[in-house]
Amino acid sequence: MVSSSRLAAILCFLIALAGGIPIFAWLETFPRLVFAAGLIIGILQEFKGRWHLKNWQFNLTLVPVFIWYALQYSNRNPIQPVVSVLVIMLAARLCGEKSIRNLMQINLLALFCLASRSLFELNPLFLVWLALLLLLVPVSLVVLTFHAQDSAMSFTRKEVNRVVLTALLITLLTVPTMALLFPILPRTAFPLWTFLNPTVAGSTGMSDKVEPGTVSSVAEARVLVFRAEMAQQLTPPYWRGTVFNTIHGSRWTRTATVPSETSVPAGRPVIQTIYPEPSSSKILIGFDAPAEIRLPFVRMSPDLVFDYQRGLGRRMGYVVRSGADGLLRTSKAINRNFYLKVPEGTSPLIRQLAEGIKRTGATDQKRLELVEQHFLNGGYRYSRIGLPTGRDAIHQFLFVSKQGHCEFFASSFALLLRASGVPARLVGGYLGGEYNEVGGYYLVSQDMAHVWVEAYIAGKGWVRTDPSRFATNAGAVWNTDQKRSLAARLRLLVDALDYRWNRSIVTYDFESQVSQLRSAGNKLQALEQMIKARWKGLLIVFSGVIVLLVLFKLRLQRFRHNQEYRLLKRFRQVLKTKYGPGLATENKGLFELAAATNDEQVKQFVAIYAAAIYQDKPLGQDEIRQLRKLLDELSASDDTAVISR
Amino acid sequence: MDISHAVKPISLLVDTLCTDHLQGKDEVVRLAVIAMLSGGHILIEDLPGLGKTTIALALAGATGLSFGRVQCTSDLLPTDITGLSVFNRGDGHFSFIPGPIFNNIVLLDEINRAMPRTQSAMLEAMEERRVTVEGTTHQLPDPFMVFATQNPSDQSGTFLLPESQLDRFLICTGIGYPPEALERSIISSGGIREQIAGITPLVSVNEILAARRAVSQEIYLSDKVVGYIHALVKATRTHPLVQIGLSTRAAISLAQAARAAAFLAGRSYVAPDDVKGIASAVCAHRLVTRAGQATNRGELLREIISSIPLPLV
Incomplete structure (x- = not known):
């Protein structure tokens, strides 16, 4: 047996928690402390006898808080004061007397607190909290209805169960309405708070330059960059992003004016949909060698680098058509000189090595094979620590330390190619990806950022070669046959949920609404045609249904x-x-x-x-x-x- | 609901009247008692000499109620019925002398011979159950019931009651000639006026009032029967031979009379049979047939009733 007032109080604490916890991380310190204190004091009051603090006294203390936050309010800072006041009001109500009016206010304030979370962040966890509140609030309302009738009432366990069941029914009844409203209501694809105060998103892990030798070790960051919805590939997929075509010293950069070329990705076409995480980047990434990206405001360079003018600041998705052979066919000759430039200060040893290759191999193909041979037999190790540093880092890598990460491999490989007369460039992107069978997509994180080389073979086109593969320990680094642990599988499952949430809830924007409406219209037209085509059959079915209904009704009456x-x-x-x-x-x-x-x-x-x-x-x-x-x-x-x- | 204690004296009254005094007039006696129980008035429309007055007298005698009689003529004045104030020389002021209407049962004989002015004064008193003379209102006794008669055949020098006035009578019925054997015995034994004068009261005023209360409060009227009444009323409104169908007041009266009929049958609920049995007497005189249609209104109503299915389930 539990009294209705006790039950109502417990429910109100739960509701306050369900409203307060989601917003807690986004609060400033003071409101956090006030909320925690309010909750503790409220619970103590409820269970250890009442303190004689009147409601109006709490209300009075709220006045200066209000004034303080009202002064804080500005165009630049519109959200924090409002949210803080909400939380402090909730805390004050929690301490105060638990009249029915106050309990209702707590319910409402908790809902507002949860709602204000969406100003900061939109993620599926919101749904969990919302579901919890949507269940708790009706329970509280039902209990309060009884409490209002008879404050001395008490509930048995069975009765509590029935109340919960009723509330569950109420919540369930709202689901069809929600489903109906979902496609209609206007929405935002990004948190309002971010929209008002754009925060700088993290970099993609793919920088705008490649400069080995600047740091001695690279930290791995397992931060999601994008998801690619497509069939699973047999080999770890390459994700082509940008192309670095110019070399200064040991630094590779991208010259925006790319000499014209007619590159077309070869191989079977692969269609995929990429959902990048919001970032400050503007480069659109595609599987292997993207041929086409269907998106407005996309600028395609001749070397098949795609820039998205609007930037990837908001959640979106785009469809890419790629060739899967790692080869860009060119119908016309390219500007060879542009891709043969070698910096002045290249070490003589490198030049010497290159001269040797140039002399031995007559064609581009032969020279490429010789460079590959050199890397394969050179005993190079892939490593993210103990990296050569300084201006002659490439020289150090090639002839002394012989260990480095992909940037060392790729830039030295490309340099050797160029020095031996084969046009080459660096490609920045990602290698690999964790395939999520549940969602049917690749998960690509920042630590998968990779740099490889495209060499130009006359008569063939741009051929992708990944020098990091020639490292002696390449097999250990890119071992794809790792057994997934239970935790990893669980993580993938959670990620699949997150992905679904983003795909079908957050990125469900005005365009999707319009397309949905349009498809509804099309379906209606199709229906019309169907009716026109088979009206006789439909008439028979319809009249049959009517007759059945009438019979059923008659039978019921009988x-x-x-x-x-x-x-x-x-x-x-x-x-x-x-x-x-x-x-x-x-x-x-x-x-x-x-x-x-x-x-x-x-x-x-x-x-x-x-x-x-x-x-x-x-x-x-x-x-x-x-x-x-x-x-x-x-x-x-x-x-x-x-x-x- | 147990209404047997209320029914008992009334059914005794009806039985005694029908078997001992008014042989062959069972239906009229029943209708008169129904009118009395539902607080309505009765108009008997038949030729002279068939016992209209006798029935009224017998009912008054058997119930022990006071009886007043007004013989209507064309020079009858309203005050002849209601009464008037007369100057009392001894006291030195006017005193009210109540007219014949201040009785429980009032017989208005040949009502169609009175002037419309007098008719309307009477009918008003019937409706309001009070009389206002020279500014003073006098309540009529309770129970109060009017027995009006009119002679349909002798039309010269009469003022036919208009439909709106007819509507105030709950029941309008004829008497008809008695069956042959009965008439022979009546001829041989002579009139029963003297016998009637000696009737001992069979019920008390309290019993009558209790029965009326039971009729109005304890008889259950099902929705099915209400539907039947409504269907009947509606059917009269759309019938091709009827110019003006039954009013809502007619439907109310029908329900009231049906309650009383059910009471008389000893039931605490109204059956469609009660409605059917009473409908002709309650409703026929309220129908207005189309001009040129020389139809008997009673026949017409029976025809309409027979076309409406009774609610049996």
Whole structure:
């Protein structure tokens, strides 16, 4: 047994928690402390006897807080003061007296607190909290309804269960409405707070330059960059982003004016949809070698680098068509000189090595193979620590330390190619990705950022070569056959949920609404045509349904009065056989019939039957038995009827 | 609901009247008692000499109620019925002398012979159950019931009651000639006026009032029966031979009379049979048939009733 006031109080603390916890991380220190204190004081008051603090005293203390935050409010800082005031008000109500009015206010304030979370962040966790509140608030409302009627009321466990069940039903009833409203209501694809105060998003892990030798170690950051919805590939996929075509010293950068070329990705076309995480980047990434990205405001460079003018600041998705062979076919010759530039200060040892290759190999293809041979046999190790640093880092990597990460491999490889007369450039992107079977997409994180080389082979085109693959420990680094632990699988599952949330809730924007409406219109048209084509069949089906409905209704009515109907029918039948057909068929009342027959049993039958019918009472079991008995007697006493049968 | 204690004296009254005094007039006696129980008035429309007055006298005698009689003529004045103030020389002021209407049962004989002015004064008193003479209102006794008669055949020098006035009578019925054997015995034994004068009261005023209360409060009227009444009323409104169908007041009266009929039958609920049995008497005189249609209104109503299915389930 639990009293209604105690139950209401417990519920209000739970609701306050469900409203307060989601917003807690975004609060300033003072409101955080006030909220925690309010909750603790409230619980202490509830369970350790009441403190004599009146509500108006709390309200009075709120006034300076209000004034303070009102002064804080500005165009640049519109959200924090409002949210802080909300939380402080909630805290004050939690400490105060738990009247019905206050409890309702707590419910409302908690809902507002949760709602204000969406100003800071939109993620699926919001849904969890919302579901919790949507369940708790109706329970609280039902309990409060009882509490309002009788404050001394108490609930048994069974009754509490029933209240919860009722609230659950209320919540469930709202679901169809929500589903109906979801496609219609206007929405935002990004948190309002970010929209008002754009925060700088993290970099993609793919920088705008490649400069090995600036740091001695690279930290791995497992931050999601994008998801790519597509079929799983047999080999770790390459995600092509940008191209670095110019080298200064040891630094590779991208010259915006790319010499014209006619590159077309070769191989079977692969269509994929990429959902990048919001970032400050403008480069659109695609699988292997993207040929086409279907998105407005996209600028394509001749070397197949795609820039999105609007930036990837908000959640979105785009469709990419790629070739899967890692080869860009060119129909015309390229500007070879542009891709053969080698910096002045290249170390003589490198030049010497390159000269050797140039002399041995006559064609681009041969020279490429020789460079590959050098890397394969050179004993280079892939490493993210103990990296060579300084201006001659490439020289150090090639001839001394022989260990480095992909940037070292790629830039030295490309430099060697260029020095030996093969046009080459660096490609920045990502390698690999964790395939999520649940969601059917690749998860690509920042630590998968990668740099590789495209070498130009005359008569063939740009060929992708990844020098990091020639490292002695390449197999260990890019081991794809790792067994996934349970935690990893769980993480993938959660990510799939997050992905679904972003795909179908957050990025469901005005365009999607319009397309949905349009498709609805199309479906309507299709329906119209379908009706035109098969109206006869539909008419038959429709009339069949109507007939069924009518029959069903009739049956229902009959069923309702079944007992009476059957008794009356039999009564008439009996009278007909006993007194001739003229009697019962006329439009006569029951008492008229009884008077006409002047039969004691008929009179009894009518008295019992009419008393039930005309007093709107259902016939009791005893009465029905009695009436049946009378009818049996009536038909049995009819000797002529027996003989005629 | 147990209404048997209320029914008993009334059914005794009806039985005694029908068997001992008014042989062959069962239906009229029943209708008169129904009118009395539902607080209505009765108009008997038949030729002279068939016992209209006798019935009224017998009813008054058997119930022990006071009886007043007004013989209507064309020079009858309203004050002849209601009474008037007369200057009392001994006291030196006017005193009110109540007219014949201040009785429980009032017989208005040949009502169609009175002037419309007098008719309307009477009918107003019937409706309001009070009389205002020279600014003073006098309540009529309770129970109060008017027995009006009119002679349909002798039309010269009469003022036919208009439909709106007819509407104030709950029941309008004829008497008809008695069956042959009965008439022979009546001829041989002579009139029963003297016998009636000696009737001992069979019920008390309190019993009558209790019965009326039971009729109005304890008889259950099912929605099915209400539907039947409504269907009947509606059918009269759309019938091709009827110019003006039954009013809502007619439907109310029908329900009231049906309650009283059910009470008389000893039931605490109304059956459609009650409505059917009473409908002709309650409703026929309220129908206005189309001009040129020389139809008997009673026949017409019976025809309409027979076309409406009774609610049996």
